[in-house]
Amino acid sequence: MERYPGLPPFPDRIRRLEELACDLWWSWHYRARDVFKRLDYALWRDTAHNPVRMLRMINRDRLQWAAGDRSFLALYDSVVHDLDLARTARDTWWAQRYGSTAKGSQIAYFSAEFALHQSLPLYAGGLGVLAGDTCKEASDLGVPLVGIGFMYPQGYFHQHVSADGWQMESYERLDWLDAPIEPAVRADGTPCVVAVPLGDRTVLAAVWVVRAGRVRLFLLDTDLPENVPWDRELSARLYGGNQETRIQQEIVLGLGGVRALHAVGVEPAVWHLNEGHAAFVVLQRVRDAVEQGVTFEQAVADVRRTTVFTTHTPVAAGHDAFPFQLVEKYLAGAWGSLGGLRDHVLALGAYDNGNGNGQMFNMTALALRSAGAVNAVSQLHCDVTRRMWTPIWPDAKPGESPVKAITNGVHVPTWIAAELSKLFEAHIAPDWRQRHDDERMWDAIDALPDAELWAVRQALRAALFAFVRERARDRWTEERVGPGQIVAAGTLLDPSALTIGFARRFTAYKRPELLFTDPDRLARILSAARQPVQIIYAGKAHPADDSGKHHLQRIYKRAMDQGFGGRIAFIDDYDLHVAHFMTQGCDIWLNTPRKPLEASGTSGMKAAVNGVPNLSIGDGWWAEGYTGTNGWLIDGKSTSDDPAAVDAADADALYRLLEQDVVPSFYDRDGTGVPRAWLRIVREAIRTVMPHFSARRMMKQYVGSMYGLKSDPE
Numbered sequence: 001m002e003r004y005p006g007l008p009p010f011p012d013r014i015r016r017l018e019e020l021a022c023d024l025w026w027s028w029h030y031r032a033r034d035v036f037k038r039l040d041y042a043l044w045r046d047t048a049h050n051p052v053r054m055l056r057m058i059n060r061d062r063l064q065w066a067a068g069d070r071s072f073l074a075l076y077d078s079v080v081h082d083l084d085l086a087r088t089a090r091d092t093w094w095a096q097r098y099g100s101t102a103k104g105s106q107i108a109y110f111s112a113e114f115a116l117h118q119s120l121p122l123y124a125g126g127l128g129v130l131a132g133d134t135c136k137e138a139s140d141l142g143v144p145l146v147g148i149g150f151m152y153p154q155g156y157f158h159q160h161v162s163a164d165g166w167q168m169e170s171y172e173r174l175d176w177l178d179a180p181i182e183p184a185v186r187a188d189g190t191p192c193v194v195a196v197p198l199g200d201r202t203v204l205a206a207v208w209v210v211r212a213g214r215v216r217l218f219l220l221d222t223d224l225p226e227n228v229p230w231d232r233e234l235s236a237r238l239y240g241g242n243q244e245t246r247i248q249q250e251i252v253l254g255l256g257g258v259r260a261l262h263a264v265g266v267e268p269a270v271w272h273l274n275e276g277h278a279a280f281v282v283l284q285r286v287r288d289a290v291e292q293g294v295t296f297e298q299a300v301a302d303v304r305r306t307t308v309f310t311t312h313t314p315v316a317a318g319h320d321a322f323p324f325q326l327v328e329k330y331l332a333g334a335w336g337s338l339g340g341l342r343d344h345v346l347a348l349g350a351y352d353n354g355n356g357n358g359q360m361f362n363m364t365a366l367a368l369r370s371a372g373a374v375n376a377v378s379q380l381h382c383d384v385t386r387r388m389w390t391p392i393w394p395d396a397k398p399g400e401s402p403v404k405a406i407t408n409g410v411h412v413p414t415w416i417a418a419e420l421s422k423l424f425e426a427h428i429a430p431d432w433r434q435r436h437d438d439e440r441m442w443d444a445i446d447a448l449p450d451a452e453l454w455a456v457r458q459a460l461r462a463a464l465f466a467f468v469r470e471r472a473r474d475r476w477t478e479e480r481v482g483p484g485q486i487v488a489a490g491t492l493l494d495p496s497a498l499t500i501g502f503a504r505r506f507t508a509y510k511r512p513e514l515l516f517t518d519p520d521r522l523a524r525i526l527s528a529a530r531q532p533v534q535i536i537y538a539g540k541a542h543p544a545d546d547s548g549k550h551h552l553q554r555i556y557k558r559a560m561d562q563g564f565g566g567r568i569a570f571i572d573d574y575d576l577h578v579a580h581f582m583t584q585g586c587d588i589w590l591n592t593p594r595k596p597l598e599a600s601g602t603s604g605m606k607a608a609v610n611g612v613p614n615l616s617i618g619d620g621w622w623a624e625g626y627t628g629t630n631g632w633l634i635d636g637k638s639t640s641d642d643p644a645a646v647d648a649a650d651a652d653a654l655y656r657l658l659e660q661d662v663v664p665s666f667y668d669r670d671g672t673g674v675p676r677a678w679l680r681i682v683r684e685a686i687r688t689v690m691p692h693f694s695a696r697r698m699m700k701q702y703v704g705s706m707y708g709l710k711s712d713p714e
C-alpha cells in the first residue's frame, strides 16, 4: 500500500526505509535507531525521534546521498537483515517450547492503553507502558501475541504549566500520516470495520494495525463518517468524558475487540485482560459460543478456562463501577433476547466496594469472577488484592486465594541506554541482550572497569542536561515564558551535581511533597558546599484530580523559589521520551508512595537497569527488589494510624539517608575522580534488577503459569 501519496518515491537502493520506519521494531534496536540518526540528525531531534515523520519531511538530496554512501548503506543493509531475521526467526524461546506454529495458541492481549513509542500517544502512564513492553517482549521471545486497544486520535493530553504553576491541558489531533499505523484488512483485502451494538443503536469501528516486530497491535477507531457525531468522538481521547462515555468506550473495546479479531482472522486460545476496562470481552465470547450451539453453561466454562485477568490497583476508586441502569441501557443490544446472558453478566459484575453507593456494576468484579487465572503485579500487591477482594471468593480458605503474583518487569532493550548496552557487549557478553534474564551472566558485571562505567554514567547525565536545556530554550524562544519559568525548567542545574529524579503521575498517595516536609533541611542538603544536590521532577496530574494539580503547583513554586537556588526543576509534558532521558540520566531514583498503595511501579526498574539506584519506600516492586546493597530503603518505621505521623517519620528517614549515606558516597572520589563505593551500588542495582525485573522474566511467567498452554516442542 502506498502510505504517502504525496511523496516522491525513495531511491530503490534504500526503499525499505519506509518499512523500517513503520515497524516499531526499530525503536528497541539502537543500530536501527542509528540508521535514522545518520540519515538526518537534526530532523531526528526535531521530530522527537519519529522516523515516519522524518521521511515525510526529509530533503530528497539527503536521500540521494544516503543511497550512495557506502558506510550508510552498510549500516542500512545489516539493520534490514536483522529486521527480517527478527520477523522470521524459527528458533525463538517460544518455538523451542511450544512449536513454531502459532495456530491454536494465539494470545489476545486487551488493554485500554499501549505505550510503544512517543509518536503514538495511546497511553497515560504505567498501565500503558506495561502493555507496550509486553508486546515488544512477546515479539522478542516469539510469543504469538496480538494486542488490541483503541486508537485515540487525540491521545492523552499535553501538559503545560502556567507562570503560577497550574497545569494546563491541551489536546492535539495526531496526523496519522506521522504515525506508524495502517488500516487493517480482512482476508479478502477489504478494510476492516466492525459493528458494535450500543444501546438501541449500532456504532461502527474501523480497525488499524501497528507493527512491533512479530507482534501486531489492532486499534479500534469510531471516528467514521457513518457514525453520529457523538459516536465519532467516543474513541477521541484516553479516559476523556464522564461515566457514560467510559462505559460506551469499554463496550466498544470488549465487544468490538472480539469482533475485530474475528474479522482479521485471529482466533485466540488465550484472552488476557490487562485491567478491567476490557471485561466485556467475556460477554461477547459467551454470546458467540451460544449462537454456535454450545450450551450456556459450557460456554461460560470455556470462556472462564481461557480468560486471564491482571489487576493493577489497590486503590478502590481506581476500579470502574457503573450504575446498573447504565449497563442495562448500553448493553441491551448486546444480549438482545438472551435473558440468561443478561442475568449472568449482571450478577458477575455486582459488587459493593463499601464506599456507600451500595451495589454497583464493577468491571474488576466482572473480570475477577469470569477469569480462570487472576494475577496481581507484585508480591505485596498480591497480598493486598487477596484481602481487598475477599467477598468475591467467599468460600476460599485463607491461603487458598486464586490470585497469583506476577511482578511487573520492563522491556530491557527499550529502556537500556545504547552507551551502556555497548559496554555490556564489550565486557559481559556480545549477546547479552538475548540472555539478559540469566542471573548468572550478570555476575560478570564485576568485570566492568570502574572508569568506563563512570564515564558512561557521566555521559548519560550530560545527555539529560542537554535535553533539559533544549526544552528550556524552546520554552524561552518559542513560547516566550518568563525567566522564572526558565529557571524552573532547569536552566541553573549543575551538570556534575548529584541529581535526584522523581517522575510519576502527580497524585496524593505518591506523596510528591514528602521531600519538602522540612524545607530548610532540604535547602541545606541541596546547597551544601562542594556536595550540591539537585532534583528533577516530571509528571502529569489526571485532568480531574485537583488535589494532584495542587501538589504539582506547590512543587513548581518551589522550583521557582530563590531559596532553593535553582536546584529544583520541573520538566513538563512527561511522556516516554522524557522518561527515557530521566531514567537514564539521573543518579538516584526517588519514590515515596504511601504504602501499600503502589501496586508495582516500573520507572524504578528502568532506572536501575541503567545503573541508577533507587531510593524508595518499600512498596510495590521495591518491597521484593531491595537487597540491602542495590539502593536504599526509606523506612520511617512508624506504626501510627495518623498519616501525618507516618509522613513525618518517613521524611526524617529520607533526609537521614541523603545526609549520611547517599550524598557522601556519591562525592567520595578516588585520585582519578571515580566514586568507587558508589559504583558498587550502581553495579548491584544492575546485577539484581536486570534479570529479574525484566519483561522477559515476566512474559515467561505469564506463558508458563497463567496461559495454561501445553508445550509442544518440535
Ligand SMILES: *Cc1c(COP(=O)(O)O)cnc(C)c1O
Residues within 6 Å of the ligand: 124, 125, 126, 127, 129, 503, 504, 505, 574, 575, 576, 579, 580, 600, 601, 602, 603, 604, 606
Ligand atoms: C515507566 C513510566 C510510567 C510508570 O512509572 P511508575 O513508576 O509506575 O510511576 C509512567 N509514565 C511513563 C511515561 C513511563 O515511562
